[in-house]
Amino acid sequence: MSGNQAKAHQAEERRTTVIADDSSIVGAPSPGQSFPPEPEPRSARHAQWALALSESGRALRHPAVVAALLLYAALWAYEALSTGLDSRYPVLQDEDRYTQMPLLLLAAGALLTTHMAMTRMHRHGAEPLCExxxxxxxxxxxAHLVAILPLAVLAAFVTLSRIAYYALAPTAVGTPSPVELATGPAVVVLAGCTGAALARFTTAVSAGPFAVLLFGALVLCSALEVRGMKWLGPLGVESEFAAPLPMNLRDRPALTHLVYLAAVSGLLALIALVRAGLRTLPARGAVALLAVAAVVAGAGQYRSPSESLDEHRTAAEKYPGDQQRCRRDGKVTFCAFPEFQGRTKDWRQVTDGILRRVPDDQQNGPYAVRQRLFFGADREGVTGRPPLEAWAKDDARHHTPSAVTVGTQWGTDEIGGDAMLSFAVRFSARVVVDGPARGGEAAPQTLCRAPAVTVLWLAAQATPETAEALRSLEQRSIGGVTLSTLGSSDSLSVNGPEAQVVRELLDRPADEVGDRLKSSWDTLVDDRTSTKEAAELMGASVPEDSEQGSEDTACAVS
Known part of the structure; x- marks a missing residue:
């Protein structure tokens, strides 16, 4: 070997030795070490926040999050364009709860985003670089857990925007609950923490979608009221068919559920940290404390309603006048629970629409409308009868005799429309059948012949919404229409022939029909006047089965 070759060989050995000696400087773990040495606390915190900031931006731009927001916006836009605020009658203490379900889209995005971010190095085969x-x-x-918080802030912004949108409706009533509004963003945090904990147990890409399906299954079990699972999942789903209630009569453990979500989220976050190497005694103690808190809060959600709540509900059901405020508006006295005072404007549109079509001597009443609740509807599959006697005594005690019943449901959908039409028919029956000079006698359960035509037409033509509600109900009915009182067994019915006459009259100018009604009022409110005569007096064609349609019914001629 020449001298030059020997010198080159020695230089190469020196370079190899330097690289071998400096291997510990670049962070390669020494034998027996599981993790690299801890850097200085200050520099570690700076690097941690830098990583959190970077991952926050990635999370907000992730396709799963963007797709969830676009779908959420599409659902909201469709609702706004198809119905709009003018045709909505939101009850804000229910709308706050309805903001939670659409946020499951964003929660699914948070779970997938967090899991994929924490398994990114594994998917790209770059795990050795982490060392x-x-x-x-x-x-x-x-840092990845901190990156979940901007998603929660985004969820809170969407929630507040949506509830503000409903609150701007001129027909909005009630007050939203801050606890219910906070539940949706809390579910997003829970989903993100689930994705983080899942990533520390498995790097399988399919794990995230399976976890999203589990979330959906828990929500479905809550909606179907599977025994013992209503509050186990992220949301406690209530029936959309249930009537809205005043805040002090609700039985929703919203605050306890929020604590439960926070405890489970914290538990999952700590489990992810412990799995990642944070095995200090305080961390393990916090895991135990949060596990206990989650169990206690979870069990606390299933407490039975207190006796005081049952007593309060009974009092509100039988004697609502003690908890309501009344005011004279126009020719009618309206009484409502405090949260529903704004709804009296909508009730007045119906009552004014009816009274303007009747003779002057029938307009001044006295008439009263009282909001009522009924908790016995569909109780264990059996529909109960409302406490009519208690209601009558309550009306007499508060100087509103024979007040017409109206519930808390109101709207243009099938349920709200039926409730709107039911009130209109009952108020119309109060004017036509009972009358201000007849002592407030209770209207019969089945309206017959000419009074039935008069009552139903007055109710249907009161507003465009009541007319549309009658058309909708007829499409879902056979042989006439039946309208229950707050979902109870008490109802008012109109047979098919009378409903057919009214349907034709709704296609005629209301002023023309109204003039005919006023000129023949005494005849049309007489139950001895037949359906045929009523149709002729009001300018409608006579149904072929005007008499046969009453056979074997309460309207059969004796």
């Missing part, structure tokens, strides 16, 4: 990072795995995990 030379200045941040230990638990700090990296903490």
């Amino acid at each position: 030379v990072l200045t941040l230990p795995p638990w700090r990296q995990t903490l």
